[in-house]
Amino acid sequence: MKVVKLFQSSLLILAFGAIFAVSAQTENPPTETKTRDRVATTETKTEEKPTQTETNKTQTENADDEKQVVNYYENYLKEYRLGPNDVISVEVFGQCPDYCLTSKTVPPTARLSYPLIREGILVGGKTVEEVAAEIEKKLDEYIIEPKVTVTLEKAMSARYSVMGRVVAPGIRVLDRKVSLFEALTEAGGIAKGGDKKKIAIVYFDAQGNLVRKDVNYVEMERGKIPMIYLNPGDQVFVGDKGFTWSKLFDTLGKVSAVRLLFGSPL
Secondary structure, X not given: OHHXXXXXXXXXXXXXXXXXXXXXXXXXXXXXXHHHHHHHHHHHHHHHOOOHHHXXXXXXXXXXXXXXXXXXXXHHHHHOOOOOOOEEEEXXXXXXXXXXXXXXXXXXXXXXXXXXXXXXXXXXXXXXXXXXXXXXXXXXOOOOOOOEEEEEEEOOOOXXXXXXXXXXXXXXXXXXXXXXXXXXXXXXXXXXXXXXXXXXXXXXXXXXXXXXXXXXXXHHHOOOOXXXXXXXXXEEEEEEOOOOHHHHHHHHHHHOHHXXXXXXXX
16 A cells, blocks of 8 residues: 555655646746747848948949049149139259248239249249149259159139129139039029020130120939039129120120139230
């Protein structure tokens, strides 16, 4: 009898142990399952982050955009012709401050006084690179292989104007590369009554003749023809329905607002 009771007791203990084990598994899932859940969650979060390739691509695109902007302005400055009121600096490598100029304003004569060069340096109508080359040539008599850098600090001599049917007509400084679209925007846009089909740019050619260039601004706005960029001395005119170019040139001959700009060779 004792053996039977002992056997029955053992069975009861095993039964309660099995029930307890099942209950424990239900309440507390295995560590392995939790680990898998964490791994799955981590993998999901990782997929949301940009890959190194995508990051590099974005950085490359940003660098390309920056390069385009820099080239946009550098190209303008390289082509820029100096004139009165421009501010430049001249640096001669290893020879400062004796032969260097800092923030020098170009006088009305467009000629700068310079050490060792009695007649000075004529900078009018020249690029900064041309001025640097001329200074190097003249300093070569006194300095062994001079290295000269000329920097344009402020572009003040080049001008353009926007006249006619615009909100704020007037003369402005061409201190950067300015498109026709920007010029009209800075003039407040085309005023009421202005005709987009009667826009022209007037300028002097190399022989000193007044030339008119008609602009198809409607097509330009639609992107069907290239944007036009202004040159020093350009005058943009916006006409209206009753406007005629003969009337404009007659007015220019009498008033000559052109001479207030870059200077007429006539």
